[in-house]
Amino acid sequence: MAKKGLKRKQKSEVVKEEEPKVVLPLVRRSDEPVTKKAKWINRERVLVFATRGISFQHRHLMKDVIKMLPHSKPAHKMERKENLFVVNEICKMSHCNKCILFDGRLQRDLYMWFSNCPDGPSIKFNVESIYTSAELKLTGNCLKGSRPILSFDNSFEEHPHFSLLREMFTQIFGVPNHHPKSQPFVDNVLNFSVLDNRIWFRNYQILNEDGAIAEIGPRFVLQPIRIFKGSFCGETLWENPFYVTPAKSRRLLKSKKDDKYANNKIQRKAKKTKELLAPFRVKPENEIFRDGDIKDKAKRILLSKKK
Structure with a gap:
């Protein structure tokens, strides 16, 4: 048995020595370059979530924003009692460096926070004219996951706070190249335009290469309130002097309606008093059928009218 085992080993060694070695060529014959795996360099991650108390419309808007951003990450609702500085810890646990927070009040008013966590800056907006897709x-x-083209108005270059907003929107809404959840093509445009000290947001589809577009949705208007140096805290870098709170604007509208009702009431009362104080004018035609000659009375009335 031992001799047979030795013979087998000797035969296998001979076979191994006889096999020729295959040497790969140093130069490729094909002109095509070697396919390399694309690197995902930009590691921006955006945390999108809301506080408790938002309405169904605000929730649908938040879902539309999440669909537009393939590099976003949703989270559970935050309690209103907690301080907003806790959002930095939530972003750290979720491995996100940007944040969009939907803060609802009384299921009527909506505020949006855009923040660079944890160093800042952070911007607070009042959201108006909301229309979901x-x-x-x-x-x-x-298509879902496509990379958008960001279009900004020329007004973003006129003031320094608008240029800061432009950079913040670019970092948040710009989908990183070669992101795992993104698609390798561009088929929509996100437009940001400034009008009446507000930022108007629109989302368009690119139909043809000649520049034809069609609106997709959603629509909303952002009115900037304040820019903070830190993330959800810190020194106020800029404050909007034209901002009026929604509660105050509703109060002003209500006071206008109340003033209009009070003016109408005063006018009605003045009209009644005027009618009471004015002397009662008797028509001369009514005296014809009283006692006396009717022809003579008719002649007198005609003469008085001619005069």
């Missing part, structure tokens, strides 16, 4: 029912449509 489900409400609009527009013809435009884009």
Whole structure:
């Protein structure tokens, strides 16, 4: 048995020595370059969540924003009692360096926070004229996960606070190249324009290469309130002098309506007093059928009218 085992080993060694070695060529014959795996360099992650107390419309808007950002990460609702500085810890645990917080009040007013966690800056907006993509029912449509083109108005270059807002929107809404959840094409445009000290947001689909577009949705208007140096805290770098709170604007509208009702009431009362104080004017035609000659009375009335 031992001799047979030795013979087998000797035969295998001979076979191994006889096999020729395959040497790969140093130069490739094909002109095509070697396919390399694309690097995902930009590691921006955006945490998108809300506080308790937002309405269904605000929740639908938040879902539309999450659909537009493939590099976003949703989270559970935050309690209103907690301090906003806790958001930095939530972002750290979620491995996110940007944050969009939807803060609802009385299920009527909506505020949006855009923050660079944890160093800052952070910006607080009041959201107006909200129309979700489900409400609009527009013809435009884009594929999920596509990278958008960010279009900014020339007004963003006029003031320093608008240039800061532009940089913040670029970092948050700009989808990183070669992101695992993104698609390798561009088929929509996110437009930011400034009008009446507000930022108007629109989302368009690119139909053709000649520049034809169709609106997708959602629509909303951002009114900047304050810019803070830190993330959800710190020194106020800029404050909007034209900002009026929604509660105050509703109070002013109500006072205008109350003033209008009070003026109408005063006018009605003045009209009644005027009618009471004015002397009662008797028509001369009514005296014809009283005692006396009717022809003579008619002649007198005609003469008085001629005069």
